[in-house]
Amino acid sequence: MTRCLPGRAAAVGGALFAVLALPGSAEGAVADRCASGDPGPSVHCGRAPSAAFDLAGRLWVAFEQGGHVWVSRADGDLHEFAEPVRVNDTPETVEVNGENRPKIAFGASGEVYVSWTRKLAGGFNGEIRFSRSVDGGRGFEAARTINDDGLVTGHRFETLFVDERDNVYLTWLDKRDLVAATAAGEGYAGAAVYYTVSTDRGASFVPNRRVADHSCECCRIAAAATDDGDVALFFRSVFGDNVRDHGFAVVGPDRVREPVRRATVDGWRIDACPHHGPAMSRAGGGRFHLAWFTGGDERKGIYYGRYDLPAGSLENVRSVASSASAGHPSLAGSADRPVLAWKEFDGERTAVKAIVSGDGGAHWSPPRTLAATSGASDHPLLVEHDRRVFLSWHTADEGLRIVEVDRPGGRP
């Protein structure tokens, strides 16, 4: 059993794998501490932490604990987190699972943006919540509800994205059209993808806009910048008779730029919830690195492909992991040097594995194991800053681990 020792770095096959664990952490220690009385808010005891680097290269983490969303910053050492700051003063029920979790992003002038889904009574109901800090994360404005239909229905699985022009995007799965169809006595497959955007650093948002009908109801949406500075969206959709493959669309600050087109054709016909959203990063030249999970007749497991937006075609498709227990891919890195990570259970342990491409996704390294755990674990998330890629992974036994995966000069 490999144990991740604090501060231990090992050069594996030329790439750097620095493991920054909790100081003195031992298996179960975090779980025990977090289960004791009142452990206080922390990235380790909180639920569904999501990490991101700000423009200055400082790592921030947003997480839920006790009905509050909190943010905490790591300066320098990536395992030393400052006292968390509370985002919402009034506790609310926050969605905290791998697919649907608090998120954090940053504006060019130091704004800290946080979003989450508030769970409402009645099963699949929720609303999209947003708050920002304009004082460097010391205090947060009162949380706002972003969906503007006034309906108690599904508005969930939001994704937060800040583009290169400092516009703040929120996109989510929305059931208002299902409500309207039902009221008219008509059927409506799945949910819809909606979005809104703020062009004034999160002070206000434009009215909600529909991106696409008939998305899957329970899978996160992947977002990436286009070469033109717009935002590409990649999401599981419902095609025809319950085929749950993926759609691709582009949105801009003023309108939907490219209506949804089908991007993956695996023929996964299933009237069920995969709970399994895709991942995406920019590949340059109008192309995007995509990673997704499917259980179709044609393909099973995690796949990589490069989507050519102008041509509307998928190229370089390859199987990444075919075991039924492999899932939840994450993509990061530069256009020419993408990194793809996922998790996989081998009967004993859940491990996060990664592959790196040195040529824009044409060829990939063999998989390497970045971290493992014996207990329950969250989705693995890749985060990046200045061409360095890190894994952020929360596990019940070890808490939050930040692991360096790749950096310029490393070889796949």
Added chain:
Amino acid sequence: MKNIVKLVPVLALALAFALASAAGAELLRFEPGSLRALEAANAGRPFVLILWATDCAPCRRELALVARLQRERPELPVVLVASDDPGNEAAVLELLAEFGIGSRNAWIFGEAGAERLRYAIDPQWFGEVPRSYLYDAAANRLAISGPLTEERLLDWLDSSR
């Protein structure tokens, strides 16, 4: 001796029920050994194992069918396992109550982690729900993803006799 060995999982299951009621918890915790205990407890007769989750729209149709089965075919054991996080117990109970389903044979994934529990049930299962396993009297099982239909279930019951 062989019979005693066979009894162990049954006793474990009985103990699980006893502990659950002693602790006042209304859902049983599904752990890596729970499937074997369920199979042993239902040995020699058909039963249906259904995996579902609160965050799954198609699962509601499955729950409606289960509620009907419990009324119309009380002799058929139906085991419901929610693949929810154990923290979702209240939501699971609420939904079962909404469909009028008793919590006597209802489980929720325990603390072992979703991957381990999924693997213990079926290494070939991707985790999508609803997912059903139809066990015949010889303990052969048929896996089905997506909601069961009453027709399919009744056909299977007839053929598994």
